[in-house]
Amino acid sequence: MNRSDPRPLNLLWLQSGGCGGCSLSLLGAESPDLFTTLSAAGINLLWHPSLSEQGGADLHRLLQTIIAGDLHLDLLCLEGAVIQGPNGSGLFHRLSGSERPMRDWIRELAQRAEHVIAVGSCAAYGGITTAGGNPSEACGLQYEGAKSGGLLGEKFHSLAGLPVINIAGCPIHPNWVLETLLQIALADLGASELDELQRPRSYANHLVHHGCPRNEYYEFKASAEKSSDLGCLMENMGCLGTQAHADCNTRLWNGEGSCLRGGYACINCTAPGFEEPGHPFTRTPKIAGIPIGLPIDMPKAWFVALASLSKAATPARLKNNAHADHIRVAPGNKVKDK
Amino acid sequence: MTRRIIGPFNRVEGDLEVQLQIDDGRVSEAWVVSPLYRGFEQILQGKDPLDALVYVPRICGICSVSQSVAAAYALADLQELTPPPNGELSGNLILACENIADHLTHFYLFFMPDFAREIYRNEAWFPAAEARFKAIKGSAARQVLQARAEFMHLLGLLAGKWPHSLALQPGGTSRAIEVQEKARIVAILSGFRQFLEQVLFGDSLENVIALDSAAALDNWAAQAAPGSSDLRHFLHIAEALDLQDLGRAADQFMSYGVYADQGQCLFTGGTWNGAPGSLDQTRIREDISHSWMHQQNEAKHPFDGVTLPSIDETDAYSWCKAPRLDGEVVEVGALARQVVNGHPLIRDLVAQSGGNVRNRVVARLLEIARVVVAMEGWAHALRPKEAFCHHGKMPDEAQGYGMIEAARGSLGHWLTIKKGRILNYQIIAPTTWNFSPRDAQSVPGALEQALIDAPVRDGEKDPVSVQHIVRSFDPCMACTVH
Numbered sequence: 001m002n003r004s005d006p007r008p009l010n011l012l013w014l015q016s017g018g019c020g021g022c023s024l025s026l027l028g029a030e031s032p033d034l035f036t037t038l039s040a041a042g043i044n045l046l047w048h049p050s051l052s053e054q055g056g057a058d059l060h061r062l063l064q065t066i067i068a069g070d071l072h073l074d075l076l077c078l079e080g081a082v083i084q085g086p087n088g089s090g091l092f093h094r095l096s097g098s099e100r101p102m103r104d105w106i107r108e109l110a111q112r113a114e115h116v117i118a119v120g121s122c123a124a125y126g127g128i129t130t131a132g133g134n135p136s137e138a139c140g141l142q143y144e145g146a147k148s149g150g151l152l153g154e155k156f157h158s159l160a161g162l163p164v165i166n167i168a169g170c171p172i173h174p175n176w177v178l179e180t181l182l183q184i185a186l187a188d189l190g191a192s193e194l195d196e197l198q199r200p201r202s203y204a205n206h207l208v209h210h211g212c213p214r215n216e217y218y219e220f221k222a223s224a225e226k227s228s229d230l231g232c233l234m235e236n237m238g239c240l241g242t243q244a245h246a247d248c249n250t251r252l253w254n255g256e257g258s259c260l261r262g263g264y265a266c267i268n269c270t271a272p273g274f275e276e277p278g279h280p281f282t283r284t285p286k287i288a289g290i291p292i293g294l295p296i297d298m299p300k301a302w303f304v305a306l307a308s309l310s311k312a313a314t315p316a317r318l319k320n321n322a323h324a325d326h327i328r329v330a331p332g333n334k335v336k337d338k
Numbered sequence: 339m340t341r342r343i344i345g346p347f348n349r350v351e352g353d354l355e356v357q358l359q360i361d362d363g364r365v366s367e368a369w370v371v372s373p374l375y376r377g378f379e380q381i382l383q384g385k386d387p388l389d390a391l392v393y394v395p396r397i398c399g400i401c402s403v404s405q406s407v408a409a410a411y412a413l414a415d416l417q418e419l420t421p422p423p424n425g426e427l428s429g430n431l432i433l434a435c436e437n438i439a440d441h442l443t444h445f446y447l448f449f450m451p452d453f454a455r456e457i458y459r460n461e462a463w464f465p466a467a468e469a470r471f472k473a474i475k476g477s478a479a480r481q482v483l484q485a486r487a488e489f490m491h492l493l494g495l496l497a498g499k500w501p502h503s504l505a506l507q508p509g510g511t512s513r514a515i516e517v518q519e520k521a522r523i524v525a526i527l528s529g530f531r532q533f534l535e536q537v538l539f540g541d542s543l544e545n546v547i548a549l550d551s552a553a554a555l556d557n558w559a560a561q562a563a564p565g566s567s568d569l570r571h572f573l574h575i576a577e578a579l580d581l582q583d584l585g586r587a588a589d590q591f592m593s594y595g596v597y598a599d600q601g602q603c604l605f606t607g608g609t610w611n612g613a614p615g616s617l618d619q620t621r622i623r624e625d626i627s628h629s630w631m632h633q634q635n636e637a638k639h640p641f642d643g644v645t646l647p648s649i650d651e652t653d654a655y656s657w658c659k660a661p662r663l664d665g666e667v668v669e670v671g672a673l674a675r676q677v678v679n680g681h682p683l684i685r686d687l688v689a690q691s692g693g694n695v696r697n698r699v700v701a702r703l704l705e706i707a708r709v710v711v712a713m714e715g716w717a718h719a720l721r722p723k724e725a726f727c728h729h730g731k732m733p734d735e736a737q738g739y740g741m742i743e744a745a746r747g748s749l750g751h752w753l754t755i756k757k758g759r760i761l762n763y764q765i766i767a768p769t770t771w772n773f774s775p776r777d778a779q780s781v782p783g784a785l786e787q788a789l790i791d792a793p794v795r796d797g798e799k800d801p802v803s804v805q806h807i808v809r810s811f812d813p814c815m816a817c818t819v820h
Binding site for chain 1: 343349355373374375376377380382386391392396397399400402447448451455480486487490491493494496497498501505509511512513516522647657723727799800
């Protein structure tokens, strides 16, 4: 570690209206493992709900010490949405051992933090917790869906001068979090490293489409029609990989996977509002047979023209394989005559 | 007499508060509080039935696949769909991988670190326990994270990712496995077996599975030093602390059964209270007399269940409902699964000392051995080039349910669809059973009973005995209230 300041970075990790899945995903970090990477970043884990020995009274003491300004808080990570209900009271999530809503603790601690990090789409934008009629009246730290604001307000900046860092995803990839923490430790994370939705550009400058193993099917519009088909999932199966900001198909999950590699659609889980697409998740909405959501940055007329052209040129191999669950026709070999 | 509130109760999944009444150095009464409400059952109303496969895994990051499987079973029930053999095998491998990874996470990261607490510093066994199991710093933590992550490559292959996969479908899985991937799965399982045999058990999986009585377990433990494996290490501490006398609940056990393979479950379902009983899901009711829910005149079967939160109920103290089977409190989890299924070691341990901290942990570790051997069989049985998924039509109106076993116990989904949309979706999760509040008859839930008589040492704020008892259930609070 060559951070100029040898003082360890104190990290506090709290959970609210979420499933804990981002922490569980984080435990899967590899090469090196989670604890090794945290020490590489010079991070001192003050408390994490799944990992720390202390709980109860010890945690309450710790929170008071931070709020009183007696312990410097470098990194405040929140996992899960901020719960405001019922009727704005916040009592759908009370911090255990206290009478106060978790929301109030988060707001107070955020004022003391050098960096505030929303881990996962719930903490960033509200996420899945706000689906349906948002029964728990949840919101993100600095967003309510795609609208700036949330718990801390549009103008909020942490002590380091940055807005909330939104490591969106449902769940996060372990390295999205760990690389962001390392970037902070290396003083490499400025405002320009965050995109318009305050997501780290390190992964949000990519599209899920990049490196998709179904790219050849996409090029020729050889589309899957049912679950487990090998074809492109965009035309019929609800895939938003050409619009979703993330590097899932170049980075890979659990060593070998991604949603597309698992045989199912990308549901754009790094975006605000992904939880309510306005149509069944795994069915592509269409007008006159043309998918409503087109690849990002692509003019519609060109997409339609190219799609009909490439459909006309689809090799029989792809047409055949697109509707099968394993490769039926292998690519041909050009055998030279002797 | 003092009333004490412990929270947040960490190293459990999700949010938990425990309130205790303490008399003469012992817990005399306990109240288990689930302090977080999100409202998934409300969120699911009006959705396309297949959208449940997106929402329900996100109820919980640690039982994500279990929630998916329960939903897929319920949807398959609606569609009258059965998966092809490959779909069943692959689904079993995916669920087993999550369940076994959860057992490992629980043992090493959640449960064992309590033995490295300062309060035990003067115990003869403390230095070894601290070196091995201290939270974050102990030698086990990094070793286990690595083994767990490599094991979970199975989920990268079979399910795309973990948590929150969409690979589990009513008719099987969306990911057909090719022949080279089958080979890879076999290799990953072999690597994981090595870790288990060398580190966790210090013996072959087969020898662990063959332990058939409490005496056999004692003999086995005595054959090598406590430091030779983490199971022996645990048994050594358990003996020193008499963990078999800690945390007994009602000794009524239930399992829904799990890992269906051509009409047979690897672990069959049923009940056990000293004798086997059959399980009829129509006899399940959820009571809300002590829940922050709009009160109803009677406990309801989940098909008729209503979830309407209300903070103003006078007798309420938890967002959790109180499920009962035939009006009785039951305990669920690995111990229940193994005693119901009739493993001789677990039957003998339960006959001798009931459900308790030690027996719950032993059953969990035994289950790791049993399930990994079964996974090897399922992997070998995969037939690349044959179907992994069947397809059906979703009816417009139907009712169905899915019942499975998550790592920490019985998980059920009950759903009704009308006009092609979800009308009602009710979920009873494992920890809803174990950590339920009192019911209308004021009968405390399983953990509330298990905490009674827990000793409190002088000067203890958050009694360590209570820590052991609570975590011995491997609670998942995210699922509990959902």
